[in-house]
Structure formats: structure tokens, C-alpha cells
Amino acid sequence: MNHRLPTVIALLLAGLWGAALGYLHLQQQSNSGLIERVEATLVDLRSMIVGVRSPPDIVSIVAIDDRTAAAHGYPLKRETLAQLVTSIGALKPKALALDILLVDPGTEEGDAALAMAIKAAPSIIAGAATFPQSLQSVTTNAEDPFATVPEAQQLLLPQPRFAEAAPLGIVNVATDQSGVPRFIPLFSRAADRLDAAFPLRAASIALGAEPLIENHGIRLGAHRIPTDTGQRLPLTFYGPAGSISTFSAADALDGKLPADAITGKVVVIGATVTGGGDVFPTPFDPILPGVEVMSTAITHLIAGDGMVRDSRTRQADAGIATALPVLLVALVAWRRGALGFVIICLTVIAWAMLNLAAFANGYWLSAALPIAAALPPAIIFGAAELWRDRRRARHFADQSERLQRIEAPGLGEWLARDPAFLAEPVRQNASVVFIDLSGFTGLSEAVGPAMVREILSGFFELIDEEVRLLGGAITSFMGDGAMILFGLPAPAADDAARAAACAIRLADRTRLFLAGHPELRRRKIGFKLGAHCGPIVASRLGTGDRQQITATGDTVNVAQRLMEVAASRGAELAFSASLLEAAGPDAVPLQTGRLAGPFETKLRGRSGGIAIYTWRGETL
Template structure:
């Protein structure tokens, strides 16, 4: 498969994967990613750090000191005194985060009813859900359709509900129990109820909420909401970040007026062991009353996190664009620079995501990771597998090159790709070998036998050439030319060429004896060797090139094979190569040498001195 086709397929699959995840994300159907997103949201919250909440909400806590002085839970009469003490300081609204679902002593209940009627107040209700009915889905045509329906509502006693507004205190937590959202609307079979924070904000602002598809309107204030009319909750810091006073001080008349006047006051329990606590990124035991107070602050000031349909659309777009970009970059450049660009791009995306979070826009981090990581890893693995295949191919080609070229010549070409791009004149030694009488045999034995014989012959030549550092520049029919002196001339080129020529004679003679039918057909061989100046160059164009040598030295070396054949010997050498090989060469130790003979070469006007070599075994 071509690289371009593989890239196109990878891009299509990456885009489709991102689109599917984006669609599921738009409809809130990826529970596993929501878990990952929750953890990443905690990390971003910690990185951004805590901040000071706007001074619009105060908490009056039924804490350990209150419980020690007045008991716990507070009786209705004591609770009535607490409400009266707070109302006396003129709060904007009072929200009682306590369920009043069971009757108490008549005197206490009557006192609490009267106290609630003494100012704008809100009391708590709760909803219970079947597990299978808590999932929310995004239906754009109806802003209420995505709200899950409660199995049961735990409502306050009618007398209390008549004296104060009622709001549902439910929170939506993740798998760790951390509150992530406040459902602003609760739905039962025959009624809709606002959340406790929404009711408190509505009473304090003196406006009724208006429900849009992905927002709640409080007068001119528009609060973006997530699927199911849920308000994202982000915490200001550890518990106590929102101004908190003890109910004991309020009951004792010690509560400062500036902590109450003009604020929304939330009464709730923080007593140790009370059970109404939640883990948050900043605190493992955040009181539930502070969770409600945080949501009220978001609603009144509009400083909450924005995570609505438009944000989810941006997430879905990122889920498509990021994997496409990563796959394109991997396909474009698989170098250190390319991978650096990918890393920098991911760092930029992470910084933009974090910056958006710090400015109140909750862009998903889990979705782009889930969308981009699998396609990038799979495509990268495919590219790596493909590159390894190409590397194996190049290794095989390199091994083949090394079999043909002199040892070190392949590495030299790799380091110097322009080697012999222009012809080079230099000294070298050449050895030619050719089978005698093989052409006639080829007509009788057939192509298969010819191929088998020549393969064995060429392997023999290759081994001898490599053993002596020669480069086979060409196989010519049933012969070959071996060059000594590339990539650079050496002082022992002639000696190695002479040794190679002698080795070829000894091994070819022995090899011919092992070939059935060749001895009877009187197949022989001849070898010629010479040294002198040559012109080395590359022949061919484009991807098909080979190294070759030309010049009078090459012509003389080739004609010396005819000299050997005419004198009935296996090897003929020029006087130049014998002289250059030196008196200690293998020519004298492995055989007998005769000459010099003044010889005329075909196609050459001038005569040369030639030497004839015979093996001592003959």
C-alpha cells in the first residue's frame, strides 16, 4: 500500500472516530470519558488555584460548637430563634438547607413557620431517582426533555412550604463523589421544581427564572447550563472560602451585622459526623451547605463555569480536528523536527485548554485525548511497521550491494552520495575472467542448466573478489571484470589483484572438475590482469546507475585473456602489474611465471610485455 493511500485512509478513519465521539459527547453519552474528564477537571482546578468568592453569600453553620451548646439536630424552636436572629439583620434572602419533612412539637413548628414568614426565605426538598432513569440525553427541541424524572420528591411539610419557597437540594456527583453539577430543575410526574440554589437566587433577585434550551434566565442575567439544565460547579477553595459564621453566635446575639445584611444567608449543618460532606479538588470534606452556597454565588454573579451546547460543539470540533492534524503531521514528517512540532502543538492545545478553564470556559480535555490518541498511535505504529519493512528492504539491497561492490564501497557511497558523479581519473588494477567454450555448451544444455552453472561461477568470483578487496564492476555473459583501487587507490592494489587472479585460477579449475558434463565438454577459462590509469564513473540515469571503469588499462586487461588462451595457460599478466605486485607476490609462491614476452594485442598498435602464469599443481 502506498504511503499516500495509507495516509488518506488514516485521515478518514481518524475523522470518523473523532466525529463519532463528538456526537456522543454532544448528547452526553460517554460515561467513561466523563470519569476521565472529572479527574482532568480536578487537575486544572488545582493548577488554576483557589480564589476569593464574591461577597454575596454567607453561611451560618450549625457546627460542633452549636451542637455542644444547643444539641443536634436543633429542635424547631431553636431553629426558629436562629431564623429570627438572622432576619433581624436584614439579609437579602435566607435559605434553610435542612429537610423539614417530619412534624415536630406543635409549638416549635408554629414558631418556625412564623419565623420563615418574617422575611424572604427558601427551604429544602429532595428528589430520589431510579438508577436507570438518571441518565440525561440532549433533545434540542425541548429544554425540559433532557431533565430526568424523579421517582419521589421529599417535600417539606405543607405549613412550612406555605411560609417559604421550596427548592430541591440534589447534586450530581461523579464516580468519586465529587459534586460536578447542580440540576437546576427537577421533574416529577406532575410537577417541575427549581433547585435550592436557583430558588434562593430567584428569591434574592426578585425574579422568576426563565428556562431556555441551554440556559436559565434570571432577569437580565443569563446563566449557561449543560445537558439537563445542570449548572457546573467549580469551587473557590477549601471549606470556609465562603464567609462562614457559627449558629451559636447568631443564637447568642453575637453575629456581626455586616456578615448578614444585604447577603443571601444559607443555614446548614457542618457538625462533625453529620454526613453531609463531599470531596472536592481542594478539600476532601466540603460541607454540603457550602456546595449549595457555591452554586447560589454562581447564579447570582454569573461567575460559574460555562459548559453549554456551544462549548460541547467546540469540543466536538476539536475531537475531529486534532486527530486529523496529528495524523497529517505524522505523515508529513517522521523526523525529530516533525515530532517536536507535534509535541509543541499538543502543549499549545493543553495551554489553551487550561487558559479557557481559568477564564471560566470548561472545554473538554478527555474528549480530544480520546479522539486523537488512538488514531495517532495506530497510524504511527503503521508507519513504523512500514518504515521497518522499508528498512529491511534497504538492508537487503545494501547487502546485495556489498556482495557486488568492494567491502567498504557501500558505506563510502552512503557517506559520499556524489562519489563518481563526475568521472575520476586514477590508478587501479583490473582482473578479467571468462569461461572458454561455454557459449556452445549453452545451446545444448538449456537455460535452466546454464543459469545454475553461471550462478555457481559468479558466486565463486564474488567470494574471491571480496576476499581480496576488489569491486566487481560488471558480470559480462560468462565472465566478469574486477576492479582494485576504489574508492581510493592503495599501494597494494596490484598485489591484491594478482593474488585474486591466482585465486580465481585455482578455484575455477577445481570448480570445473565438480561440474558434471563440463570436463567432458572441455570447458576451460582464461584470466587477464593489468594495472594503470583508468577513468572511473557512474553510468546510467535516475535510479538505475552502476559504477564502471574505462580506458586503455581496461582494454589491455581484457585482451590479456586472449594472450593466455593463445599460449595454453590460465593467466596472462602485464609486465606493469607483475612489477607493481613485487617479488614477494603470490605469483611466485603459488606457481611458475614465464616472460616477459613481447606481445601484440588485438586492436592495439603498440606491443606490450606480458607474463604467463602456470600453477605448480599442473
């Protein structure tokens, strides 16, 4: 339960974080936010992955290019422009859109000729809007489809005679921070008027249908075009400059323009001359002419092949931004480690592929928003879990270290691998060694608890070192002695040999330990050991969290009684003959005067006798 509560809190916080970002995304009125800046970069990346597309053969561009400027000057005189419009109009285009601002008067004759030429063809002329600031605050009103359209401060309108000759379209574009056109505002609102965008006017004339305005979309005849916040049309580009069929105005003026380039199509006249200034960076071209940006938008409106980014896609973005961080946090909580990392990576890759597939099929789902929503919670929660895992690992390491101080290393490792080890008693063969200090009880009364603790700590430490060295298991420290087993966690052929070697090493180490302590030497504290082998019953004693591994049976009792035999015979160590036989001839040093026996002896509490050997080390 303690582990689940932080996870539940993390899931709730991740969901709230994602939902908050999703709400702000739904209310987004501009392209100025950090998330939108990242999104712009990711849109370019997805566009390049999807690659260049062939646009529908709907729009032709007649470009006032370097050839035209070299032959006729730049800007074109109104008379020359009138001639260009007339020559194109004669080829029967569906619509003729002049992406040229006619805000300044020309000569009377030139302006009159141009107005007449414009009026004779299904034409659209350009205007522009300026705004008091780059970031526009607007009021959201579900009942007013123009409530989110920013209000222009000033309109740059064509001369009145041109405005009377053809409908007006506003040529503004909405760019991101790097200047890439992302949207075409389909309407421009001023204090006393509402004007359609240049591409919308051209598409309306070409389709012969007036636009019907709806919330988050417009309708042109049978086509409904979804729009983003502020009645904006999302832009995606077909490729670099020239992707939309482009012809030189010089050819049109010379009568060399092919008829199939004009007849039945929307024709956009605009400047591409070097140094003209009306260029924009795009994913495919750093200097895409503005006339091609307008032509791309016209194609989107007529063909319906533009990106869908509207209220429904934004709602989908908000839903993904809420769900993805919850999912990633849940995955981090569910499984850490290599498998969990792989699952998380596969989840992120699956989302990225779905996002890219949606983009390739014309649905602009945000990529930056889910990343911003999912990354901080996943990283923070993952770091917190890693910190908690490390704390838990340190805790377990401390517990393991404490366990190793009580249990032999082999038993501790075995218990870590198999928590059920000896949950049920096991009967098996083992070798048992007992060691005990002689005369220590009287010393304890004389020197006090601090000195007793110091002496016993040193004594137990040397026992632990020797037992570890030979792979035994200290099952218990008993007062001023210890019980040691060789045969756990599983019996081995050399248990008796290692037990005999351990007993002799303990005798040598203990003798030196007692001789090196003045108080112990003065009071002539001694020691005794007993060693025996045979069947034992190994089990856990205790209940709940307090359990101890121990061994019982006659073999244990005999080993303990052999300490008394050693003391009664003036020896340091008493072996059972069965243990030395199992240990082999090289188990005990056979120097004269150290190993004696065998002797038949009686043990307290036993009716029969037992063959033993006694051993004593060299006197210091």
C-alpha cells in the first residue's frame, strides 16, 4: 500500500499536467508559445519525411520573374500589366488572381486600361492588413465564428477604380517565429468591414460558390474546409519553388503561353523577381515566392487536400496529452529495468509512428504537446523511482550485511535466492563444532559489562573469520561460545575435513587471543572445543519475522558434550573418531603429543560409549 500511494499520486499529477497543457492548447490563439515553436520544427521534420508531393493541376502561376523584368522593367507599368491580364483573360481561366498591391495610382491611361482588363476577366485583386501588435488577444464566443479573428488596425486597399472592377482578397499569412507560413487567415476583420482572404476569394470564384461560414470551418459548395482557431487555413507545401506550375509573364506578353496552362484553371499573377522581397522559408525551400504560398492555399481550398487542424484535432491533441503521461508513468511504475525500458520505448515509437501516419494522411496532430505533457512527469517519476529503488537497495544491502554478521555468507546468499530454504525441517548429514571459553562467567562479574563486550566482540570476530574462511555456518553465538555447522545449505564430501581444520585453527587463534589479553591471561581463562559428525535435523526456529536457522539431534548433543571431555582430559579439543575417519588422514596434524587416542569414553546423558581423540596445541 505504501508503494501504491505514491504511484497513484504520480498518475493523478501526470494526468492533471497533461490536461492543463491540453486546455491551454485548446485555447491557443497564436503561434507564439514555446510548444508551438517546437511544433513548428516538428512539422518541418514530418513534412520532409513525408516528402515532396505532386499538387493537383488546378492553379498556374504567371510569374513576373527576372526575364520579365529584364524585358519590360520592374515594377511593370500599368499598361504592361493590363496587357498581361488581357492576354491571360483571353485564354478563359476560371479565375485570375492578381497578387499585386495596387495601392498607389499610376498614369491615368495605364490605370484605366488595367481596370478595364480586370473587369473583363473573372478577377480578384489583392489587399493587405496591418495589426497593432504581433500577438492578438481575442474573445472566444462559440456563437460567433469571427470572435477569434483578430481585428486589423489598418487595411492597405487598392485604388477605388480597381476595387470597383473586381472583388478584394487579403493576402496576409500567419508565420511562425522562423518566418515559415503556417496558416492563411481566411478573413480579416476591421472596425467596419470583413474581408475574405485572397485564396478564399479565388477559390470561391473558381467554384462558383460563395463561402458559408461555420464554427471551425467554411463551406464552398459541396466542400467543407475545416479551419483552425481564428478561421485559419493550415498550410502544407507540396515541395520547393516551382512545384505548382509556373510560367513567365514574358511568355504571356509575347503570346507564347500555352493555352492548356490557362484555360479552366485558376491563374495567379505575382512577382518572383530576384530582390522582390516577397519570399518565405519553407521545409523544402528557403525562398519560396509569396505568390506560390497563395497558390498553395488556393489549391488546398479547391482540392480539399490541405491539412486538417481544427477543434476536433486539437481535442484529440488534448486527449493524447492527458493520456500519454499517465500511460508512461504507469509503465515506469509497472516494470523498471531493461524490459520496462523497451516497453516504454516501443510505446513512444508507436505514438510517433501513428502521429506521422496521421500527418501523411492530412491530419495535423500536435507532436510537441504530447512530448511536453509526457516527458516531465515520466522523467520526474522515473528519477523518483530510481532514487527510491536505490534507497531500497541500500536498505536491503544493510539488512543483508546484518544477516551476514549472523549467518554465514553461504547461508545468507542461499536465503536471498530461496526464501523458503528450511521452511520445512530437513534431515541430513553434517559436521558440528562447538567452542566455549572456560572460567569466563567469573571474569564477567569482575570486569564489568564494557570489558565483557570488548572481549566477546574480539572473540566472536576471530570465530567468524575462521568459519568464513572454511565455508562453515555459525548457527548461534551462545554466551561466550558458538555452534558451527559444516553441511549447510547442502552437505558436501569435505564437510568433516573442513570442520576438523576449522576446529584446530580456532584452537590456535583462541590460544593466541587469550595470551594477548592481560586480564584474560592473569585470570587463566581457557577454552574447549568439541567436534562430531553425523545426521542432524536442520530447520528454522521461531515465528513471523524472528526466525533462526539451527540444527538439532544426537550429533549436536555429542559435539557439545565433547567439550566437557576435552576439559576433563586437559585437552583443548575433542574429536569424535567418526569425524576424523570421515575427514581423512591429512585432516589433523599428527605431530607427537598433539593428537592422542582413540579413547573409549562415556558422555553425560548417553548410555553407550564413544571413541574419541583429544588434541592440544603447543603451550605458549
